[in-house]
Amino acid sequence: MLKINNLHVKLEEEDKQILNGLSLEVPAGQVHAIMGPNGSGKSTLSYVLSGRDGYEVTEGGATLDGRDLLAMEPEERAAAGLFLAFQYPVEIPGVGNMTFLRTAVNAQRKARGEEELSSGEFLKLVRAKAKDLQIDADMLKRPVNVGFSGGEKKRNEILQMAMLEPRMCIMDETDSGLDVDAMRLVADGVNALRSADRSFLVITHYQRLLNHIQPDVVHILSNGRIIKTGGPELALQVEEEGYGDILSEAG
Amino acid sequence: MSQVAVQTKDATPQQSVGAPKPADALQARLDALTLPKGGFTAAARADALVRLRGMGLPGPRDEYWRYTDPRPFNAAQPQPIPIAAKSPDSPLFTDLDRLVLIFVDGVFDAAASDDLSLAGLEIGTLAQADMQPDHWARGLYGTLETAGQKPVSRPFAALNTAAARDGVLIRVTGKPAKPVHILHRRASESADVIWHHVIRVEEGAELTLLETGMVGARSNGVLEVDLAKGAKLHHITAKRAGHQKLGISHLFARVEAEAQLKSFALSVNGTLMRHEGVIEIVGDDAVAHIAAAVLGDGDKGPFHHDDTVFITHAAENCESRQVFKKVLKNGAEGVFQGKILVKQGAQKTDGYQISQALLLDERSQFLAKPELEIYADDVKCSHGSTTGALDETALFYLRSRGVPKDRAIVFLVLSFLADALEEIEDEVLRGQINDRLEAWLTRRANSQ
Numbered sequence: 001m002l003k004i005n006n007l008h009v010k011l012e013e014e015d016k017q018i019l020n021g022l023s024l025e026v027p028a029g030q031v032h033a034i035m036g037p038n039g040s041g042k043s044t045l046s047y048v049l050s051g052r053d054g055y056e057v058t059e060g061g062a063t064l065d066g067r068d069l070l071a072m073e074p075e076e077r078a079a080a081g082l083f084l085a086f087q088y089p090v091e092i093p094g095v096g097n098m099t100f101l102r103t104a105v106n107a108q109r110k111a112r113g114e115e116e117l118s119s120g121e122f123l124k125l126v127r128a129k130a131k132d133l134q135i136d137a138d139m140l141k142r143p144v145n146v147g148f149s150g151g152e153k154k155r156n157e158i159l160q161m162a163m164l165e166p167r168m169c170i171m172d173e174t175d176s177g178l179d180v181d182a183m184r185l186v187a188d189g190v191n192a193l194r195s196a197d198r199s200f201l202v203i204t205h206y207q208r209l210l211n212h213i214q215p216d217v218v219h220i221l222s223n224g225r226i227i228k229t230g231g232p233e234l235a236l237q238v239e240e241e242g243y244g245d246i247l248s249e250a251g
Numbered sequence: 252m253s254q255v256a257v258q259t260k261d262a263t264p265q266q267s268v269g270a271p272k273p274a275d276a277l278q279a280r281l282d283a284l285t286l287p288k289g290g291f292t293a294a295a296r297a298d299a300l301v302r303l304r305g306m307g308l309p310g311p312r313d314e315y316w317r318y319t320d321p322r323p324f325n326a327a328q329p330q331p332i333p334i335a336a337k338s339p340d341s342p343l344f345t346d347l348d349r350l351v352l353i354f355v356d357g358v359f360d361a362a363a364s365d366d367l368s369l370a371g372l373e374i375g376t377l378a379q380a381d382m383q384p385d386h387w388a389r390g391l392y393g394t395l396e397t398a399g400q401k402p403v404s405r406p407f408a409a410l411n412t413a414a415a416r417d418g419v420l421i422r423v424t425g426k427p428a429k430p431v432h433i434l435h436r437r438a439s440e441s442a443d444v445i446w447h448h449v450i451r452v453e454e455g456a457e458l459t460l461l462e463t464g465m466v467g468a469r470s471n472g473v474l475e476v477d478l479a480k481g482a483k484l485h486h487i488t489a490k491r492a493g494h495q496k497l498g499i500s501h502l503f504a505r506v507e508a509e510a511q512l513k514s515f516a517l518s519v520n521g522t523l524m525r526h527e528g529v530i531e532i533v534g535d536d537a538v539a540h541i542a543a544a545v546l547g548d549g550d551k552g553p554f555h556h557d558d559t560v561f562i563t564h565a566a567e568n569c570e571s572r573q574v575f576k577k578v579l580k581n582g583a584e585g586v587f588q589g590k591i592l593v594k595q596g597a598q599k600t601d602g603y604q605i606s607q608a609l610l611l612d613e614r615s616q617f618l619a620k621p622e623l624e625i626y627a628d629d630v631k632c633s634h635g636s637t638t639g640a641l642d643e644t645a646l647f648y649l650r651s652r653g654v655p656k657d658r659a660i661v662f663l664v665l666s667f668l669a670d671a672l673e674e675i676e677d678e679v680l681r682g683q684i685n686d687r688l689e690a691w692l693t694r695r696a697n698s699q
């Protein structure tokens with residue numbers, strides 16, 4: 001589904017290289033986790049894949065279902081099935097959560113040549129999904145993420161994901177800032193979405209989330225490259241020993 | 252070139268040098284108008300003319316006109332502007348129950364308007380009433396305008412009092428069941444419209460006043476508002492303007508104890524627009540809010556929009572808010588001059604002023620001159636002004652959810668304007684203004 005090949009990325013404005021030949025492949029139906037020290041380039045990878053400005057790809061590339069991701073506008077990537085749950089979800093005062101979400105859902109449907117949802121259909125759907133994530137109706141009425149607690153923002157990201165039904169979900173530290181119960185809710189939300197033609201790339205610092213969302217593969221990212229790939233046991237190793245040995249092993 | 256005169260805070264405008272002589276220019280300006288003699292307004296009109304001759308027309312060196320070129324307002328006649336066959340916007344407020352007064356080129360059209368009777372208010376028109384020597388508005392017409400000439404003179408307001416042809420006179424004595432809606436229409440391509448409204452809201456009474464439509468090739472409007480104790484006025488103006496339109500308007504308000512004034516203006520298009528608000532809070536525990544949302548796109552010709560506000564606190568425990576938001580693109584220019592004056596003894600004043608511009612490109616600009624002048628020691632006053640571009644992070648966030656770029660920008664512009672729209676208390680009215688804004692933004696999303 002998602003193929004990243006020898007990706008080199010630098011900042012557009014500065015002479016700073018962040019990704020240094022990153023390669024990675026997530027087949028359909030799988031969950032991959034990325035762990036790695038602060039500043040290793042995890043968020044940068046997620047931004048470059050979803051099309052944020054400010055980065056320059058100097059070498060390599062990335063495809064989603066064989067389509068060149070990097071050639072598309074962010075909204076085209078979304079319509080193609082890519083979704084990023086932000087590490088820091090953005091507040092947008094004055095724009096209602098519902099209006100925003102409905103516009104997004106229908107814009108994607110339109111881009112894919114599907115019928116748009118009526119406001120009745122949309123409401124029914126969003127209410128049901130919000131209930132599963134224990135997001136109350138009042139929160140839906142408020143402006144996007146404004147006045148939401150850290151955990152509420154993260155749950156709102158998962159609500160968006162559930163509504164948009166992307167094929168490739170990237171989650172950037174969705175677990176940070178969540179209490180134990182919220183983590184469970186989010187994991188249940190993600191597990192409910194797991195299917196044979198949907199994949200996940202879960203960026204996290206902690207093994208705990210991976211107890212709830214069982215990964216097929218765990219990658220360790222350091223200094224802009226994948227330095228080690230393994231099974232779920234790799235996450236346990238990081239949890240217990242930190243990155244020290246893995247980093248020195250990789251040289 | 253001669254040296255530029257030293258700028259002073261002097262009340263008298265400095266005369267500009269160069270031809271034609273200011274007095275000649277003023278005479279030419281007056282000659283182009285038909286000055287009504289007036290019935291009950293006769294004395295006020297005569298006085299206004301004398302005052303106007305004393306002030307003269309503003310020149311480029313006037314401190315008060317430093318950011319806005321007064322010459323198109325000084326010109327004897329406006330350039331004609333073709334009358335658009337049909338507006339792309341559906342008319343505002345038409346689905347609400349309201350009392351509609353229609354003005355065509357600034358002149359009341361009784362046949363097209365609703366019947367002027369509504370429980371809780373007394374309503375008339377200036378031209379009609381002015382055939383009488385006496386009227387309840389006699390002590391008010393031109394009075395607030397005159398008071399508002401200090402400390403800064405506003406020649407076009409004096410010109411208005413002298414020359415206004417028509418307008419509405421409303422005395423509110425109760426709580427009328429529906430709003431009064433003044434709807435302007437154009438008929439002549441070169442109409443130079445001067446309208447003058449007087450609104451008196453009696454003790455404890457309330458009114459919602461709506462103003463929409465298109466006014467003239469050039470317009471000069473004055474709205475005098477006198478709020479008695481505990482009176483309330485909600486004023487929403489959303490006039491439409493063609494791209495070449497010239498407009499100047501003044502709101503003069505006197506707010507007595509416990510009264511509330513809430514005025515909101517939506518302004519789109521126009522080549523040169525200046526709106527002045529002069530509000531004097533004279534009784535304790537009163538509230539005055541004045542807000543505007545301005546959208547300017549320079550792609551069809553120059554766009555310059557100036558909001559100039561002067562709020563005086565002369566009583567205790569009063570609250571004032573100024574919320575001005577301008578969205579500018581394609582070389583559009585925005586100006587905000589706003590002042591809060593807290594007089595001695597006006598303790599516990601809560602004064603707030605914010606002016607912000609969202610520049611959609613680097614060619615557009617915003618000039619702001621916020622001022623505070625405080626002579627009381629126990630007050631809370633703040634002012635702020637910002638100029639910024641679209642928030643790239645928010646734009647990316649929206650687009651990453653599949654919202655197309657154009658649509659995402661519309662969302663962010665509406666987000667930027669939200670604080671100003673919040674000043675409209677009524678949800679239905681606010682919703683309609685929001686829809687109008689959204690339609691304009693969507694239509695112009697692709698201009699560059």
Ligand SMILES: Nc1ncnc2c1ncn2[C@@H]1O[C@H](COP(=O)(O)OP(=O)(O)OP(=O)(O)O)[C@@H](O)[C@H]1O
Nearest residue numbers: 011018036037038039040041042043044045054087
């Ligand atoms: N716009 C930017 N300007 C300057 N430096 C940047 C920018 N974006 C990323 N960087 C730098 O690139 C490196 C990678 O950052 P990134 O946010 O991708 O790390 P991360 O792995 O997500 O870290 P964390 O675990 O703390 O979230 C860091 O050194 C960061 O400071």
Ligand SMILES: [Mg+2]
Nearest residue numbers: 042043044087
């Ligand atoms: Mg990060």
